[in-house]
Amino acid sequence: MFRRLRKNGPIVLVPLAWSFVTAAHLGYVSPRTLLAAHVVMNVVFVVFTAASWSEMRSGVLYAWKLVLLVGFGFTAAGTVALAVAPTATDLVAIMLAAWMLVPAAAFVYTARNVAEAPGVYRAAAALSVLGWAVYFGSPLVSLGGPATIAGLTLVNVGQTAGIANAVVQY
Numbered sequence: 001m002f003r004r005l006r007k008n009g010p011i012v013l014v015p016l017a018w019s020f021v022t023a024a025h026l027g028y029v030s031p032r033t034l035l036a037a038h039v040v041m042n043v044v045f046v047v048f049t050a051a052s053w054s055e056m057r058s059g060v061l062y063a064w065k066l067v068l069l070v071g072f073g074f075t076a077a078g079t080v081a082l083a084v085a086p087t088a089t090d091l092v093a094i095m096l097a098a099w100m101l102v103p104a105a106a107f108v109y110t111a112r113n114v115a116e117a118p119g120v121y122r123a124a125a126a127l128s129v130l131g132w133a134v135y136f137g138s139p140l141v142s143l144g145g146p147a148t149i150a151g152l153t154l155v156n157v158g159q160t161a162g163i164a165n166a167v168v169q170y
Contacts, residue, residue, distance in 0.1 A: 009048070011160075011167045017041065018156035021096070025148055031086040038079040045072040060113050063106045074098040097132060100155050104128035107162050120165040127158025 020037055023029050029037075049056075049068045056065035078095035104125040111121035135151025 008167055010163045013044065014163045015156055015160040018152060018159065022149060022152045022156070025152065031082065035079065035082045035086070038075060038082055041075050042072065042079055045075065060110050063109045067102050067106045070102050071099060074102075093136075097136065100128050100132040100135070103159055103162075104132075107158075110162070110166075114169075116169045117165055121162050124158040124162025124165075127154045127161070131155030131158065 020029065024034050045068055049065065049072065052061075052065070056062055074095040078092050081091035081095075107121045107125035107128065111118040111125065114121070131151045131154030133151070134147055134154060138145060138147030138151055
């Protein structure tokens, strides 16, 4: 049961996480709820990575192990920032950038090293980078405005497509 959850969990957790981030940008999530969500995400990363450690020794899975380790570090830093200074958005912005770009790099690596549907992984990487560009270009427009939400949506769609393809293919 746990193995199946570990294999299929990312197909639910990735879009859920990005949808939650979007809801937070729209003002639907309180700072306290956002902090609690970060604590939960940290626990999920530790449990998932520990349970998958031996399977992620080489190849494409090793690249994704690095995503989890780097992502955990950024998420933990974001958690501390939210706990200590909830209005300090710089560290949270760095964390979001990491979660947009680090998986994009792993999607590129995955596309180069799999035979099945590498185009889906290239598209996932491209949408993640495009989402990053739109999101971080959007403060010129307005934080929480349409461009910000569009950037988050691009990342969500791209990363969800890549993870869904991985779950279906493997």
